[in-house]
Amino acid sequence: MQVAFKLQGSALHVAGRSEEAVPALTRATLLGPDDAQAWSNLGNALAATGMNEAAADAHRRAIELQPDNPTLHHNLGCVFLATGSKDEALEQFLLAYERAPDDAELAQLCRELLAELEDWTLAERFCRSNLERVPNDAGAAGMLGGILLQRGLIDEAERFLRVALEREPDDAVAWSNLSVALRGAGRFQEAVAAGRRAVDLAPDWSQACNNFAVALRDAGQLPLAKDMLLRAIGCDPDVADPYYNLGCACTDLGDSGTAREALIEAVKRQPRMDWIVQAAHACRQVADWEGAELLEAEFFRQLEAGVPSELHVLPSPFACLATPDMGLKDLRPLAAHFAAQYASRRGWPAQAGPSVRCH
Incomplete structure (x- = not known):
């Protein structure tokens, strides 16, 4: 019964x-x-x-x-x-x-949730365990590559990203992250090629356009970099990185007005200390004294509140030398944290962050 x-x-x-x-x-x-x-x-x-x-x-x-x-x-x-x-x-x-442990769909589900929760420490351990069981798991290799890239471990990140691409050659996320890794290794032409491949595969993905543009800028192709950054902004106007990178590219091109506008838009979306300094400098380039003073006041407010632990959001002490009212007392903690980037990383941190996604 x-x-x-x-x-x-x-x-x-x-x-x-x-x-x-x-x-x-x-x-x-x-x-x-x-x-x-x-x-x-x-x-x-x-x-x-x-x-x-x-x-x-x-x-x-x-x-x-x-x-x-x-x-x-x-x-x-x-x-x-x-x-x-x-x-x-x-x-x-x-x-x-x-x-x-051999259930591929279950492994993917775990990776997706780890990424959603942004528990990258546990995600790294999980991906390494995943790859011990299934060495050619493209999803685990791609995710691990992105996580290592966030940590500045360029060589190891590239190795896992290439494993992912061997199995999934049309993975736009892995190609875009590979572009960031190659830039970090100073291989700019290879970075351009990888970035172009990512954009070809995902033409409407803002992050891919942004990463490709930064590779173009590093390779000296400034007009193309500017066009690609405008495309990135068109794909997703709410993302901060393309505005900041557009500001940098326009500064290189001598287009101070557009640089100012772009950097202010970046700061509106993400008021990082290093971006605030750049935006203030851009304001002074076009004689926007009021805008510069407002930005510098915000910078000193954040500095007084305490230097954040995230090294990547701190401005270069060299950039701060041109900031009015910047004293030795203010420069010392910035210099110490800036130097720590060299001590703690085996590669220079990316201008535009990698994307950690699951497959």
């Missing part, structure tokens, strides 16, 4: 009649309280009807009965994900992955 109720409830759930399935599966669990599959199926039916708390309880009971079953952990993780409990969902997906 218990099996009949379980089969009936499971069939109703598969047919999309989950509300009818719940009573049958509930009866199956009452008749067979040690049947993990019946509890799991009940949890799935309850989740389909929006009864997530009861669904989680049913899945927990199933896990108590079969703790080493990866499917049961996966199902509970899906309930948590549906309710927005991403940390708890990740915990269950990782437990499922430990029990089924």
Whole structure:
């Protein structure tokens, strides 16, 4: 009788009649309280009807009965994900992955959630573990390459990005990150080629256009870099990086007015200390004294609040030498943090950050 109720409830759930399935599966669990599959199926039916708390309880009971079953952990993780409990969902997906480390879809799900939570330390460990099991997993290699690039580990990042591209040659994210890595290694023509490939594959992706443009600028192709940055802004006007890089490119081109406008737009979106200094200088280039003074006041306000721990947002002490009212006391912490970039990195940090995505 218990099996009949379980089969009936499971069939109703598969047919999309989950509300009818719940009573049958509930009866199956009452008749067979040690049947993990019946509890799991009940949890799935309850989740389909929006009864997530009861669904989680049913899945927990199933896990108590079969703790080493990866499917049961996966199902509970899906309930948590549906309710927005991403940390708890990740915990269950990782437990499922430990029990089924060769499951490519499960590995991808873990990577996606790690990226969404921006837990890059755990993501790096996960990707390395993933690659130990499946050395040619393009998604894990590409994600690990992006994470290493964020840390400034240029050579290792390039190695994993090329592994990803060997398996997935049309991966725009990996090509764009490879462009950033090659720039960091000073191989500007190769960076241009990789950046162009990324844009060809994802022509409407702002970050790809931005990274390609910075490679073009480093290679001395300033007019093309400017055009590509305008394209990046057109793809996504809310992203800050293209405005900043447009300001730098226009400064190189001698277009001080456009440089000022672009740098101010960058600061509006992301008021980084280094960008504020650049924007203030651009204002002074066009005799916008009021704008320069407002920006410098914000810079000193941030400086007084304490030098941030993020080295990449600090201005060069050399750039600050041209800032009025900048004293030795102000320069000292900036110089110390700026020097730390050389000590802590094996490559120069990218002007435009890499993109860490999952595949």
